[in-house]
Amino acid sequence: MERIKNDILQLSKFNSTPEKGLTRLSFTKEDRGAREYIKEQMKEAGLLVYEDSAATILGKLQGEIEGGPAVMIGSHYDSVRNGGIFDGNAGVVTALEIARVFKENNIKPKYPVEFIAMIEEEGSRFRGGLFASRAMTGKVTRQTLDKYVDNDGITIAEAMKDFGFDPDKIEQATRKKETVKAFLELHIEQGPILENTKADVGIVEYIVGIEEIEVTVIGRPDHAGTTPMTMRKNALDAAAPVIANVSKFALEAGEGTVATIGILELEPGAANIVPSKVTFTVDIRSRNVECINEVKDKIINLLNKETSCEIQTVQKLFAPPVKMDEQIVGDLSKYCDELGFKKQMMLSGAGHDAMVMADITRVGMIFVPSRGGRSHCPEEWTEFEDLQKGIELAYCETVNLSK
Structure with a gap:
């Protein structure tokens, strides 16, 4: 020993x-x-x-x-x-x-x-x-x-x-x-x-099984005080619905499926600038690959409803x-x-x-x-x-x- x-x-x-x-x-x-x-x-x-x-x-x-x-x-x-x-x-x-x-x-x-x-x-x-x-x-x-x-x-x-x-x-x-x-x-x-x-x-x-995706939301940096709310392309606003619903999606999939947002980055990262870019990861795990796909599909479908910002998704890891x-x-x-x-x-x-x-x-x-x-x-x-x-x-x- x-x-x-x-x-x-x-x-x-x-x-x-x-x-x-x-x-x-x-x-x-x-x-x-x-x-x-x-x-x-x-x-x-x-x-x-x-x-x-x-x-x-x-x-x-x-x-x-x-x-x-x-x-x-x-x-x-x-x-x-x-x-x-x-x-x-x-x-x-x-x-x-x-x-x-x-x-x-x-x-x-x-x-x-x-x-x-x-x-x-x-x-x-x-x-x-x-x-x-x-x-x-x-x-x-x-x-x-x-x-x-x-x-x-x-x-x-x-x-x-x-x-x-x-x-x-x-x-x-x-x-x-x-x-x-x-x-x-x-x-x-x-x-x-x-x-x-x-x-x-x-x-x-x-x-x-594990799937990890990286999501990037690209908006526009604007002054936090002078830009009207109706004229912003706030990347965080676009990302927020997914961030808020990932846990719910995993629970809905059942069979012990779990999903986690482990990395969340905002740019430019200043208190007085509207976020122009948000990057976050989603880690999805289940013994059933269909459950993994269900969570991922709900994330993608929700992202696709966003029209004010550009959305990019990259699969970083998949193992069945x-x-x-x-x-x-x-x-x-x-x-x-x-x-x-x-x-x-x-x-x-x-x-x-x-x-x-x-x-x-x-x-x-x-x-x-x-x-x-x-x-x-x-x-x-x-x-x-x-x-x-x-x-x-x-x-x-x-x-x-x-x-």
Whole structure:
């Protein structure tokens, strides 16, 4: 357990906001620091360490079957702004610890095992999440890298190049289905269910679908005192009906559908100027893709009724609902019983790299408890004893999948 704790605490040091939670954005000096730590730990575990063209870190343990499909285990190590130290990192630390145990027990798997650490899952810098797994599954093109920009106007392509990666080679990150045997991810729950049911671990059966759209409303900047109300093109007035009704649309869709406006920006942002531009994001999630489409259609229809301003909508992210592999779910359940762990079968309301990887391979997910259900905040915490139980479960299934 001390190694697990040390990994989490060491990774937490690579942080641009140490007084306000963890902030580690992709292709930054904090990314570099965490990256070098992860690579060093992988090397010490005897792995062949390399990075793909989308900047994912991979540590490979060769199997008896040369060139056989790999069992992948890991998660992401980027963060939201002012988040916690366990989100994503818990899964990366799981991979590191299992690699060490393989080495200590001189386990030679039949199939190769790839221990991985991904970036830009959160989309906190470029507003396009699940980047590494999307690249691995062939969903990121060279054109994509010019499409997404950060708050300073830097594109992913520019950031990659400055960081030492060639954006023109991005499509080399794509993995063919026959090269991946399975993908396993451990993650903190980010909710209160495990703690409330006093379960040791959660076994995920479904991951909800997610669609994120960015809406831009373009009006005209006018003086707040001299421009009559009847002659204004107020971008905020045009955006307000959607902002006010998003929650209602989600409730009307039912089946636990949720919708959230997480970013809202006004320009020019002065008290005495009529807003000329409003940009906001809508994050829609449901286990039923029809519910997602219902909410999105209501948003678009309401926007289309606006005549005084120009409306632009861009899909920033879409991932359909994903069912976890039934065999892996069954294996995890069996190992919980053998280890004496209390389990909880679960639906994941958060998106994860596993949902993207399901396009090319069998996937499974393990949740460990989150104190108070808190996540994406400095108060995020998982007891190291709970994390260790999740790692033990992940170890059993990694051995099983690779034999």
